[in-house]
Amino acid sequence: MKLNYKKIGEHIRLVDERNKGLQVKQLLGLSISKQFIPSVANIIGTDMENYKIIRRNQFACSTMQVRRDKKMPVALLQEVDEAIISQAYPIFEVKNEKELLPEYLMMWFTRSEFDREACFHAVGGVRGSLEWEDFENLQLPIPHPNKQKEIVKEYNTIVNRIALNNQLIKKLEETAQAIYKQWFVDFEFPNEHGKPYKSNGGEMVESELGEIPKGWTFSKIGNEFNxxxxxxxxxxxxxxxxxxxxxxxxxxxxxxxxxxxxxxxxxxxxxxxxxxxxxxxxxxxx
Known part of the structure; x- marks a missing residue:
């Protein structure tokens, strides 16, 4: 056994709380990107009392088709206090949060190495499902809770920076799309005086695609690219x-x-x- 590594099963337990009396209304699904998403399932005629309740700091996962998807979908609920989810998903929680932080465990689940190990243990043909016992036997390092907090804090700092960078990239892409439309659709690229071409008397000529700036041509993609x-x-x-x-x-x-x-x-x-x-x-x- 690896030094300081413990089996996941030693620190988690299954939870099976059903939605009796329809006390919880919000229905969630689980994505392959390890996030909860609004469910798009057709629930007409479905007995919603049989759905499972998942509460804050509890996990939902799917052990089906792990080998096919090369990932094991698993997510930690933190956005809301409670929700319901399909009874097909196992729900589990950490036994003692003073020994293992849910956020630290979720961080471990996001690692590509975890998905590769889960895929390795998945059985049952091409799609390959992971047996619950095999999932519980997977191991992870469990340092002191204070160290776990430090690791989670550093991890979240990086994740937040990535999210901020993605927002900046999205803004830049939107700007690039706007410039593309202005130049290549509306033909308002800067002329020799730095002013919009078409609206400042830029000469246009007829083509099979309609009017285009003088000196421009059109071509088929196959003529320009391999x-x-x-x-x-x-x-x-x-x-x-x-x-x-x-x-x-x-x-x-x-x-x-x-x-x-x-x-x-x-x-x-x-x-x-x-x-x-x-x-x-x-x-x-x-």
């Missing part, structure tokens, strides 16, 4: 995916594109050189 179609090796060969080494390459999936904004800086998976060569996977230069 286009290629990606390939996906069989997912059943799990060793080809998500095994970071210096030789493996970042693997851009549809999920990465859907979860990114204008630019893609990081992928959720890497692909082995063996799979790249075997299936002639196109390599995109940085």
């Amino acid at each position: 286009l290629t179609i990606g390939r996906t090796p069989p997912r059943i060969q799990v060793e080809w995916f998500n095994n970071p080494t210096k030789n493996n390459l970042d693997w851009i999936s549809i999920k990465d594109i859907q979860s990114s904004d204008t630019f893609l800086f990081k992928t959720n998976e890497q692909l082995s050189q063996e799979a790249i060569k075997k299936f002639s996977i196109p390599i995109i230069p940085y």
Whole structure:
């Protein structure tokens, strides 16, 4: 056993409190990004008394399809005092918060190393579910509570900085989109005098796309860019995916594109050189 590492199961317990009398109204779902989200489930005709109540500082998780998703969804409720969630999700809480802080445990759950270990222990075919006993047997270091508080504080400082940077990036992207529209849709880019081109008498000519500034032309994307179609090796060969080494390459999936904004800086998976060569996977230069 690793030094100072303890089994998760030694410090948590399952909670199964049902919504008897419909005392709780707010219904939440659980996302793969380890956050609670407003539920979009169709609850018409559903017995809401059978839903589970989750309270502040309790966790909800999903042990299903861990291997397929390469993540174990788990979230700590802190935004509200109580809510209800599908009975399909196990609810658990820390036994003694004087020994293990819920925030510290949640911080551990957000680590990519935790997801990789959970994926390793997941069983049951390609989708792969994680047995509750195996989840409880996963280990984490548990320092003194004061040290846990220090770690959580530093972690939250970094998370808040990231959130602030993301807000700044969003503002810059909105500004860039506004400039793009002004220049390339409204054709109000600065002329030689620094004034908006079209509204200050800039010459326009007819084209297949309508009026465009004189000297401009249009072209098909295929004439200007090299286009290629990606390939996906069989997912059943799990060793080809998500095994970071210096030789493996970042693997851009549809999920990465859907979860990114204008630019893609990081992928959720890497692909082995063996799979790249075997299936002639196109390599995109940085």
